[in-house]
Amino acid sequence: MVTTGKKIGWNRAEMAQKVALDIPNGSYVNLGIGIPEMIADFVPKGREVIYQTENGLLGMGKAPNQGDEDKELINAGKKCVTAIPGASYFHHADSFAMIRGGHIDICVLGAMQVSKNGDLANWSTGAKDAIPAVGGAMDLVAGVKKIFVITQHVTKHGAPKILKKCTFPITGKQVVKRIYTDLAIIDVTKNGLFVKELGPNVTLDYVKERTEPKLKQY
Amino acid sequence: MINKQASSLSEAVVDIFDGATVMVGGFGEAGSPIELIHALIDHGAKNLTVISNNTGSGHVGLAALIENKQVKKMICSFPRTANSMVFPELYRAGNIELELVPQGTLAERIRAGGAGIPAFYTATSVSTLLAEGKESRDFNNQKFVLEYGIKADFSLVKCDKADRYGNLTYHATARNFGPIMCTAATVTIVQAKTIVDAGNINPEEVITPGIFVNRVIEVNNPAHESSLVEQEKKYPW
Numbered sequence: 159m160v161t162t163g164k165k166i167g168w169n170r171a172e173m174a175q176k177v178a179l180d181i182p183n184g185s186y187v188n189l190g191i192g193i194p195e196m197i198a199d200f201v202p203k204g205r206e207v208i209y210q211t212e213n214g215l216l217g218m219g220k221a222p223n224q225g226d227e228d229k230e231l232i233n234a235g236k237k238c239v240t241a242i243p244g245a246s247y248f249h250h251a252d253s254f255a256m257i258r259g260g261h262i263d264i265c266v267l268g269a270m271q272v273s274k275n276g277d278l279a280n281w282s283t284g285a286k287d288a289i290p291a292v293g294g295a296m297d298l299v300a301g302v303k304k305i306f307v308i309t310q311h312v313t314k315h316g317a318p319k320i321l322k323k324c325t326f327p328i329t330g331k332q333v334v335k336r337i338y339t340d341l342a343i344i345d346v347t348k349n350g351l352f353v354k355e356l357g358p359n360v361t362l363d364y365v366k367e368r369t370e371p372k373l374k375q376y
Numbered sequence: 377m378i379n380k381q382a383s384s385l386s387e388a389v390v391d392i393f394d395g396a397t398v399m400v401g402g403f404g405e406a407g408s409p410i411e412l413i414h415a416l417i418d419h420g421a422k423n424l425t426v427i428s429n430n431t432g433s434g435h436v437g438l439a440a441l442i443e444n445k446q447v448k449k450m451i452c453s454f455p456r457t458a459n460s461m462v463f464p465e466l467y468r469a470g471n472i473e474l475e476l477v478p479q480g481t482l483a484e485r486i487r488a489g490g491a492g493i494p495a496f497y498t499a500t501s502v503s504t505l506l507a508e509g510k511e512s513r514d515f516n517n518q519k520f521v522l523e524y525g526i527k528a529d530f531s532l533v534k535c536d537k538a539d540r541y542g543n544l545t546y547h548a549t550a551r552n553f554g555p556i557m558c559t560a561a562t563v564t565i566v567q568a569k570t571i572v573d574a575g576n577i578n579p580e581e582v583i584t585p586g587i588f589v590n591r592v593i594e595v596n597n598p599a600h601e602s603s604l605v606e607q608e609k610k611y612p613w
Contacts, residue, residue: 231548236405247546249556251486253483289463291476293478296500
């Protein structure tokens with residue numbers, strides 16, 4: 159079969175756009191570091207979404223213009239950001255009251271591994287010489303109403319990241335609601351993993367070959 | 377007359393003793409009280425337990441305090457960041473202890489400590505490695521782990537404006553751990569960009585009420601950690 163020239167799946171920006179389409183108007187959202195940060199660029203016109211960054215800002219805006227950076231106005235990834243008109247600053251206990259108290263609607267995180275029952279591993283490979291670092295990931299998965307994961311479908315070495323059981327230490331148990339990969343959008347339900355949408359030129363079999371647990375169709 | 381102004385940075389940190397527990401404000405470089413940390417390096421207290429979200433970057437500020445072998449244990453949520461070399465090296469060599477705490481649990485432990493709450497239950501870290509060995513309890517059919525409030529002998533905090541009573545305001549996301557750390561230490565030491573006359577901070581805008589603060593010292597032009605790192609500065613210079 160010749161598929162030369164045919165792009166398979168979504169690129170990072172398209173993945174971010176897919177997530178953005180699923181964020182309802184008026185949502186309070188926390189975006190993780192990396193691909194999740196791109197989601198803010200794709201919110202459809204007419205929708206207002208408020209971004210919280212756990213280091214203490216509700217109403218995070220875009221990156222500042224060069225020369226306008228304020229080194230004490232940063233996001234959780236420690237990059238300079240701006241505050242929208244109507245933003246607020248707060249200390250860490252208030253910030254995590256928003257998160258742990260269930261006030262944030264959606265959090266989008268990267269993943270090292272996700273299991274079929276929605277366990278997420280994204281803080282440690284468990285390697286002996288690794289410096290463990292957790293930040294706010296465990297608070298977010300424990301407290302935010304809906305956890306979305308955005309990730310490449312397989313690792314750099316081609317191994318599945320969606321597994322029957324996570325082999326890395328988990329960040330939270332049964333926390334992921336939906337997985338957005340370059341190949342598919344997959345819902346995590348009590349009855350297993352369901353494919354909601356396939357990427358361009360991606361077949362169900364192609365995704366199944368790259369996913370350890372069973373995938374079902376709606 | 378109440379006047380919490382210290383006459384110098386060195387006077388502000390003079391009683392920090394060997395073996396003390398010290399909270400250090402800041403999230404990355406935002407809110408990091410670099411000048412107070414450097415004064416603590418000059419002062420030389422050792423065997424410190426330091427509570428701070430990160431472990432500093434380059435060879436200045438918190439990283440320099442660690443590099444100067446004054447810290448025996450770090451309690452933090454994210455000990456590695458860009459340009460953070462000092463802590464990872466000491467940790468891998470087994471020369472510094474680490475207590476890793478989820479960021480929200482760290483904040484709540486500090487808040488609880490400052491509010492006289494000895495312990496609390498949280499859903500954060502349930503079923504993970506970080507909950508191993510901790511007491512847990514079910515409420516409404518959900519599992520929670522027990523976490524303890526935390527207090528310190530000293531807190532080092534950076535703010536924007538202060539007055540002689542120790543009322544404080546902060547700038548943007550530099551607020552982060554400042555207000556809660558002020559509440560949780562026996563002695564809270566604050567560096568302020570400006571010290572204004574009492575009455576010049578609108579009471580509606582005070583973020584940290586003066587009761588939580590013991591000393592303030594004005595540092596007009598605080599250094600930015602990332603600028604010092606870019607210039608490859610190393611403290612003591």
